[in-house]
Amino acid sequence: MTSAELGQIAVNAVLLSGILALVALGFSLVWGIMNIVNLSHGAFIVLGAYLAFGLHEALRIDPFVSVPVSMAALFALGYLVQKSLINQIIRAPLLATFLLTFGLEILIVNLINFFFKADTRSVTLSYSGKGLELGAVRIPYVRLGALLVSLGLVLALGAFLNRSRLGRAIRATGMDIDAARLTGVKVGTIYAATFGIGAALAGAAGSLLSMVVPFDPNLGGTYTERAFVICVLGGLGNVVNVLIGAAIYAFVEVFVGARLPALSQAVTFGILVIVLVLRPQGIAGRSAS
């Protein structure tokens, strides 16, 4: 491998880690606060991608501009799903939420398949092929923009959780649900809002992904898996952990993908299992509940 190739791989990894952090953040929030591993996270990402695609086809809206629309729509959907379904079974054994969210994943993906067919889509913009040239290394504008928007949203969520009243209520509920209830927090509503925020972040990630990769209704599943691996690598708890997990994961994926494309998942999951067994709290995390 020449140094130029290495440089390009490193740049690709950094560009990838932004979107992955955004994907994992919503997943991590839902998991950390409510102890739900949301297997329908990928379906929310796909919904975001199709929303961006639809708005671009119909009204020529740039997906960068329609990110807030996706987020609002997905927030509403996530809020409803949590309020009407998941809240009903949240105290059942873990398998219940696992199966419920998986049922939702099947349902949503199949509905998208029904309405949009399984054709591979992508959003092509006037500046899609263009990019910065830094010596031998290329940085496409679209990916750079996606990285910046992702990082902005990640930091915004961190600030929201630390500073705002709702954010503090969410964190308090995650720490001790009974104590939170005693101080007057409406736990059911907080849960719904948390799930909604998780879905909104997935929607934003989907909108960004619609410009970066070609997609079809089945895009989401692999991103749910990646989100999980990132959460395990980084550990749950805060935004910084997610960023560290996403960066580590992105480098592993890009390097393994360049050297051993056929075994990329085997290597990734091998690393995952080793990390899980040796350091269950994650590389960066202190203790995951």
Place this chain on the structure above:
Amino acid sequence: MNASPAGALRNRGLGRPIRALLLAALLVGLLILPRLVTPYKLLTFTSVLCLALMAQGWNFIGGYTGFAAFGNVAFFGIGAYTTGLLMLSRWRIPFFPALLAGALLAAAVAALIGLPILRLKGHYFAIATLGVAEALREIAGAWDSLTEGATGIDLPVRSDSAFFYYVALGLVALGLLTTQRLEKSKLGYGWVAIREDQDAARMLGIPTTLFKVAAYALSAVFAAFAGGIVAYQNIHVAPNDFFKIEYTLQMIIACVIGGSGTVWGPLIGASIYQLLSTFFWSHFLELHPTVLGGIIVLFVVFLPRGLMDLLRRWRSGQRIGRDMLLANIRASRIE
């Protein structure tokens, strides 16, 4: 459960002779089934039995021991590949020894990976098992010299659908007997103790690691049986068909629909699941997964303990109705 005298009087449990008669009738019906239906129809019944086998296996680790294993398809695939490769090997090993070898290898692999990953709890265990299954799929696809990679292997043809049916039926019966025996054994009680509180079980002197590994290995054995049968019946074994996550989900769903941690739950759940699936397949071809997803959601929300729980309540004289479904929700909801 129902302590009132009226409840005891309304006990609707069937008498022992009637139950034995029903069981005998069912058995005879199942035994002569291949003569009653077309070979093509029989395939559906064989696939019900194979799903039941997988669900019976999952029941040991997921139902009794309470570990959400999300990668049992790995053992299905190991069983399929081992059976196929041994039959195709230089020694031309016959089907039954090959099937047994597949089950033993699956159990050995389960014990080996179980030792580290059964230390994990909850979601972490679930995803670690999922990861193992995904990794095995890729390895099966990449190990060209052994598995012929993504193309897969072709087994000798045997177009005798009654043969596969009887093999599957025999193994399901074995699964029922094994589950029934173990449920009331030291091992079975140990599993339930681990499910309810692992630390307490350890303090009571239960060798938790050994018991968990036993449950996991046993679950692998039955998944591998199913894999071997399906492989021989389908002739062709390829990584993406035999390591797909849908199988894992189907066995879990079958178990949950029927009632996990019960003897008959997996078989009943597998029958109902396959029945519904076939029905929706023929009526709503394109929206079939949507309907299936909807059913999963409804079952998890309203009948989280499955149909066996319904049967138990009916036999102890409780009223079955809206109130019971709502009570199921009330037990685990949050306001």
